[in-house]
Amino acid sequence: MRRTLYGADHEAFRETVRTFVAKEVLPHDAEWERAGIVPRGLFAAAGAQGLLGMAAPEEFGGGGTPDFRFNAVLTEEVVRAGVVGAGNGLCLVNDVCLPYLLDLATAEQRARWLPGVVSGELVPAIAMTEPGAGSDLAAITTTAVRDGDCYVVNGAKTFITNGINADLVITAVTTDPARRHEGMSLLVLERGMPGFTRGRNLAKLGQHAQDTAELSFADVRVPVGNLLGEEGRGFAHLVDRLPQERLGIAVAAVAGAGRALALTLEHVRTRTAFGRPVGSFQNTRFRLAEIATEVDVAQHYVDDCVRALAAGELTAVDAAKAKWWSSELQGRVVDTCLQLHGGYGYMTEYPIARAWADARVTRIYGGTTEIMKEVVGRDLGL
Known part of the structure; x- marks a missing residue:
């Protein structure tokens, strides 16, 4: 089913993100994974390309566009390139930290902090x-x-x-x-x-x-x-902004599930067993058919949540549903896809192995699955 979430401006931004990731992240990703950290210069490079502070006012160097769809594009491209570790810090700036500074900071604080956050010189x-x-x-x-x-x-x-x-x-x-x-x-x-x-x-x-x-x-x-x-009022300030954080995790989780599916489709088409492509076996076809369906269904729910956020209508309950369902889906998908890779899936040189390891935390950070279900359950009056 065709996605209708994005317009021409978002797709143009997507090309900018893809170019940035290909040039500034992918060549160094293995080194940064070994080091356990990205250089601070990555934030400045992202800021120079307009990838930070899209929602910040232009007077502070931002994009002046409070449209979460640009955040979602950045997240999707980071995930699809397989550089979640390196890219998560950039996504955190836009999805999690910036709303606090935009919504709660005084005029003096905004002038003191926002220009540096948008340029990447100040990492939040x-x-x-x-x-x-x-x-x-x-x-x-x-x-x-x-x-x-x-x-x-x-x-x-x-x-x-x-x-x-x-x-x-x-x-x-x-x-x-x-x-x-x-x-x-x-x-x-x-x-x-x-x-x-x-x-x-x-x-x-x-x-x-x-x-x-x-x-x-x-x-x-x-x-x-x-x-x-x-x-x-700190607790209320946190609660008010957690829905966007959780939606950002849901966006990443669905994109991660989709990437695992794409990696596995490529593998089962070329890997043979008993003289046939692995993908020709009914079990493989059925499992991947199930995954493709579940990913599509989750994608459209998450897209609707993004629209709701843009309209100021996303509730904490909607975000909790999106977060727990998408992250649990990602976990099931990457595990199944690793299984379909056989022994190769257990080798860290294969991208599916890293995807499996990178995905495990999405069911924990931003609120565990259990806490998300508690949010939904209480809304049911239970």
Whole structure:
């Protein structure tokens, strides 16, 4: 079924992204995977090509186009090129971090931070998860105590995407621990603040080129001018922006499932067993027929969610449905496709092996499948 989500401007942008990925990412991807991090220059290169801050106002160097379809195009092309680890940091800027700066920052903060984020000179990250608090955000223990014109921050975060490269870290803190959700606030911690240190770059199952770090805060003095949004409204600020983050993951998951299908179709057409192409066996045809159907169905639901986001109508429940279904679908698809590769699928030199490893986390980050089902279940009145 023909997709109708994108227009001519989006397809022109797609060509720009493809050219950028082919020139700036693919030649270095293996090296970055081994290193466990991309160079900061990748963000500046992306910014120079207009791939960052498409939704930011033109006065700050952005595209002035608050159209999530451009974000989706970038995500799809990163996934289809097989460079999820290297590209995820760029997608995080647009899908996750930028909305906080656009929606919550003061005029002074926007002028101070947005030009650098859009140009790629300032790399942002968001820090919610802690060693003892993941899905239960109200359980965070990182504190921010007001002291004159500063907050004094103490605590730790973990699993932070862009954590090593980040210059600006949007950090969930508790300014009133007794009030749980209502005592949470958001502060922007900046590179170089005394007491703000980074731990190791975490070794992961997949997405190796994406730096994922532990962060520690020991009496970090953060100016009150770095409070993002309202004090005590941090939890609400996070909840309001999670649907877009989860939709971005759904976009990537469906694209990842489609790529696994394409890789496998190519393999089964050329690989032979018992004197016949593997694709000629009924089991292979049926399994791939099932996958092709499921991917198409998921694609059109996710496309409708993108339209709803553009219209300001995407609900948290819709996004939760898209996120859990698409990520679980991706997991089933890549596992089946690896199986159809036989022993070759287990070899890391084959792209399907990396696709399998890279896909596993989509059912975890941005809210686990179980949390997504809880969101949907509560909406059912249960």
